[in-house]
Amino acid sequence: MAKNKYSCSCGCSSQLCDCEIIHKSVVDKTRKKMLDVSTLKMMTDFYKSFADSTRLRIIDILQNHEMCVCDISVLLNMTKSAISHQLKYLRQLNIVKARKDGKIVYYSLADKHVNEIYAVCLNHVLEESNE
Amino acid sequence: MAKNKYSCSCGCSSQLCDCEIIHKSVVDKTRKKMLDVSTLKMMTDFYKSFADSTRLRIIDILQNHEMCVCDISVLLNMTKSAISHQLKYLRQLNIVKARKDGKIVYYSLADKHVNEIYAVCLNHVLEESNE
DNA sequence: GTTTTAGTTGAATAATTATTCAACTGTCAA
DNA sequence: TTGACAGTTGAATAATTATTCAACTAAAAC
Numbered sequence: 001m002a003k004n005k006y007s008c009s010c011g012c013s014s015q016l017c018d019c020e021i022i023h024k025s026v027v028d029k030t031r032k033k034m035l036d037v038s039t040l041k042m043m044t045d046f047y048k049s050f051a052d053s054t055r056l057r058i059i060d061i062l063q064n065h066e067m068c069v070c071d072i073s074v075l076l077n078m079t080k081s082a083i084s085h086q087l088k089y090l091r092q093l094n095i096v097k098a099r100k101d102g103k104i105v106y107y108s109l110a111d112k113h114v115n116e117i118y119a120v121c122l123n124h125v126l127e128e129s130n131e
Numbered sequence: 132m133a134k135n136k137y138s139c140s141c142g143c144s145s146q147l148c149d150c151e152i153i154h155k156s157v158v159d160k161t162r163k164k165m166l167d168v169s170t171l172k173m174m175t176d177f178y179k180s181f182a183d184s185t186r187l188r189i190i191d192i193l194q195n196h197e198m199c200v201c202d203i204s205v206l207l208n209m210t211k212s213a214i215s216h217q218l219k220y221l222r223q224l225n226i227v228k229a230r231k232d233g234k235i236v237y238y239s240l241a242d243k244h245v246n247e248i249y250a251v252c253l254n255h256v257l258e259e260s261n262e
Numbered sequence: 263g264t265t266t267t268a269g270t271t272g273a274a275t276a277a278t279t280a281t282t283c284a285a286c287t288g289t290c291a292a
Numbered sequence: 293t294t295g296a297c298a299g300t301t302g303a304a305t306a307a308t309t310a311t312t313c314a315a316c317t318a319a320a321a322c
Contacts, residue, residue: 042260046252210312
């Protein structure tokens with residue numbers, strides 16, 4: 001079942017890597033500091049919220065004001081269903097929160113980190129485009 | 132070609148949204164502040180770098196030390212090809228930079244914003260899991 | 263100069279994910 | 293008490309994207 005002719009020097013059993021360690025001390029030191037699986041999952045989930053254009057535009061819109069599903073749909077020119085699916089996604093990850101008033105559900109940003117992450121990235125791309 | 136019975140009040144021609152504006156003044160005000168297409172694209176591209184577990188683990192590894200493709204492959208137990216494809220992706224987005232020494236190519240993080248975004252997210256998920 | 267190794271590449275496949283569609287719930291107004 | 297509307301939902305489809313595979317380049321070792 002080995003995928004290649006190398007006997008992997010990393011100590012793993014599955015041996016998917018098709019090479020050997022080149023700098024052993026750096027590799028050993030780094031392995032101890034690597035992210036654990038559950039933290040990794042939480043981090044990628046958080047970034048995924050911002051990595052889709054529909055979701056990022058929703059987050060962008062909510063920077064200014066809470067807003068209902070209809071108004072977001074109009075602003076993004078998409079169906080309520082598509083927006084509602086993405087809002088559910090964002091709510092599950094604690095990126096947005098919802099408040100219901102009669103028939104209408106108002107969404108707003110849930111956490112200050114959302115604003116922070118958004119601001120750092122905006123600075124990044126603005127600096128990039130100034131070079 | 133209309134997708135629904137509503138005449139969209141947002142002024143767009145394609146009328147994909149299946150509803151009308153509920154809070155006109157907030158919608159009008161928000162529309163003026165919305166992200167332009169090119170900034171949106173740059174931002175989602177940047178976040179996408181962090182939103183894939185392989186790429187985030189590469190970024191995590193490079194927090195500590197520059198590293199060659201072989202050593203990253205060993206640490207992540209993946210083929211050099213898979214790692215190389217993702218490194219190319221990250222290099223094109225100016226997330227990592229490369230330095231060649233003989234046969235070996237060393238990769239490291241390219242921009243302080245990469246460290247910043249990473250740190251804010253890590254704080255976020257650590258706080259979440261403490262609640 | 264031939265072989266080995268580090269890394270890259272493009273195309274194909276596999277896996278993931280966004281959007282659509284149709285049916286549904288709950289609230290309000292007539 | 294019925295109809296209209298705001299919003300939600302699950303399953304199917306469409307679109308995107310990660311990984312694999314095989315072939316390749318360039319540097320080093322023999």
